[in-house]
Amino acid sequence: MTPKIEPDPPVEFSVGYEDLKQRLNINKNVIIPQEFYDRLSDLGIRFDIKLQALAEHSRDWWPLSLQWAQKAMVPTFPGVVIYPTSTNEISKILKLAYEYVIPVTPAAGRSGVSGGVICIPGSISLDLTNVKEEFSVNEDSKTLTVSCGYFGPEVESKLQEDFALTLGHFPQSFDISTVGGWLACRSAGQLSNKYGKIEDMVLSLEVVLSDGSIIKTGTNAPKSAVGPDLNQLFVGSEGTLGIISKATFRVHSLPKYKRKAAFSAQSFANGLKVCQNIIQREANIAVLRLYDSVESERNFKLKDKNIIIVMDEGERFLVDANFSILLEECKDLEVLDEKLVDDWLENRNDVSGLGHFTKMGVCLDTIEISSDWTSLPLLYDEVVTSLKAVEGTVNASAHQSHAYMSGACLYFTFAGISGENSGENFNETYYRLCWDAVMQTVEKYNGAISHHHGIGLNRSGYMKTALKESFSVLEGIKSQLDPKGILNPFKLGLKVEEIISELP
Numbered sequence: 001m002t003p004k005i006e007p008d009p010p011v012e013f014s015v016g017y018e019d020l021k022q023r024l025n026i027n028k029n030v031i032i033p034q035e036f037y038d039r040l041s042d043l044g045i046r047f048d049i050k051l052q053a054l055a056e057h058s059r060d061w062w063p064l065s066l067q068w069a070q071k072a073m074v075p076t077f078p079g080v081v082i083y084p085t086s087t088n089e090i091s092k093i094l095k096l097a098y099e100y101v102i103p104v105t106p107a108a109g110r111s112g113v114s115g116g117v118i119c120i121p122g123s124i125s126l127d128l129t130n131v132k133e134e135f136s137v138n139e140d141s142k143t144l145t146v147s148c149g150y151f152g153p154e155v156e157s158k159l160q161e162d163f164a165l166t167l168g169h170f171p172q173s174f175d176i177s178t179v180g181g182w183l184a185c186r187s188a189g190q191l192s193n194k195y196g197k198i199e200d201m202v203l204s205l206e207v208v209l210s211d212g213s214i215i216k217t218g219t220n221a222p223k224s225a226v227g228p229d230l231n232q233l234f235v236g237s238e239g240t241l242g243i244i245s246k247a248t249f250r251v252h253s254l255p256k257y258k259r260k261a262a263f264s265a266q267s268f269a270n271g272l273k274v275c276q277n278i279i280q281r282e283a284n285i286a287v288l289r290l291y292d293s294v295e296s297e298r299n300f301k302l303k304d305k306n307i308i309i310v311m312d313e314g315e316r317f318l319v320d321a322n323f324s325i326l327l328e329e330c331k332d333l334e335v336l337d338e339k340l341v342d343d344w345l346e347n348r349n350d351v352s353g354l355g356h357f358t359k360m361g362v363c364l365d366t367i368e369i370s371s372d373w374t375s376l377p378l379l380y381d382e383v384v385t386s387l388k389a390v391e392g393t394v395n396a397s398a399h400q401s402h403a404y405m406s407g408a409c410l411y412f413t414f415a416g417i418s419g420e421n422s423g424e425n426f427n428e429t430y431y432r433l434c435w436d437a438v439m440q441t442v443e444k445y446n447g448a449i450s451h452h453h454g455i456g457l458n459r460s461g462y463m464k465t466a467l468k469e470s471f472s473v474l475e476g477i478k479s480q481l482d483p484k485g486i487l488n489p490f491k492l493g494l495k496v497e498e499i500i501s502e503l504p
């Protein structure tokens, strides 16, 4: 029998945040019964109800929740943080949660930027960062099977040092994000033009469903024709359909050869056209990024440029062939010092400036979207214009970060500061106006409202419009796989009436 669980101090839902209130649309607390804790203790699974653990697990890198944290405010406290170490433990926890109808929100690196780990107050935060049961490599077929709790540096150092292999997945949040989080959010690494996004790398998954049953999707085979691809049902599901406990990926030999270059295009639109031509001539250069003049100046300290930075790696013949295409397509552009690429490589994961601006009260965020080449130049102009039109904006800019045969990802940054007439709630009002403006423009051009950050709570209000009639298919899948609605409620825009009506 566990000692009686008295949260310290009593769990409370901080209802002061308009944006969150609207998104969660509840002001009730889950009350976890003592019996649940007793049974969890009998299973020998570690959990924590201390205030610090609860507060830490209440937020990720969603800029609004970072701002709340600056003011020592917590969006919603979970009732308990549970730390499984294996698939079996995840399964046992879910069986219990299913029986007692307690919502479960997976939390991994908590580097997500969309509020994906913010849970229903009083419910379970399932910390997956200790799930590290398996790390096995098939050197012959070049595959890696790895548990969900491994962080980026752990994956790459083991692969590179012990096997001379690489997954090729290097998101900017590499140090602070996990395998499970990458899959749950459809992550993209900085070398994705060559290695693909995470969804392109996965061969099979192990998933724990809401009732605790364990399933496997996919096989070791490189491709299949065995019905719809169920891997892709769970990739991007952000913990709403199941917990991804393990995955098998294809991996690559470590590259032996690298080449770099930098250019400046006459305009952002001209730079986009150059990138399009390079990629459409099948030169899948690992890094091919284009910055508008605002971001060129900010990142590279060069005025009036639209900088393209290039880095490719792999077999010398292939890299040189890609570079032949690159140099032909860039022949009319100004050639810049390739040291710019070194600077970018060195500083690419440094986001220390973010904290500085947040502390100063600047409302700042990034929005990554994707669209086809035909619409990208127009979309860029319209988004920047519409962001600048929102009162308070001091910056609106973008870069192209991931390029494909038919289109690319544009990564916008906006920042605003409150003026005299802004009122107390400047940040949340300003923030939502900016997001609405960008989402509407992306919809207009039939683009994707997220390229790799996912939906979480922040984009949940745009999901129905984005998926149109097919949103009901997603709702159907949700109710089939999670009939009690306990898995990460409210994310992906999925309303979960059942779970709310169960609350006291």
Ligand SMILES: Cc1cc2nc3c(=O)[nH]c(=O)nc-3n(C[C@H](O)[C@H](O)[C@H](O)COP(=O)(O)OP(=O)(O)OC[C@H]3O[C@@H](n4cnc5c(N)ncnc54)[C@H](O)[C@@H]3O)c2cc1C
Pocket (backbone or CB within 6 Å): 060, 061, 105, 106, 107, 108, 109, 110, 111, 112, 113, 115, 116, 117, 128, 148, 170, 171, 172, 173, 176, 177, 178, 179, 180, 181, 182, 183, 184, 185, 186, 187, 188, 189, 190, 237, 238, 239, 240, 242, 243, 244, 245, 351, 452, 453, 454, 456, 488, 491
């Ligand atoms: C500075 C910075 C830079 C970033 N750069 C990039 C980038 O370059 N590319 C990119 O793709 N993203 C980037 N991100 C966003 C973020 O790192 C990714 O979304 C990442 O994939 C999240 O992984 P995580 O382990 O931190 O997951 P978390 O933030 O803990 O969780 C994210 C979501 O997935 C769910 N989840 C987590 N693990 C599981 C699991 N095993 N099973 C089911 N659901 C799960 C959670 O409930 C939540 O909804 C960046 C973030 C920051 C702060």
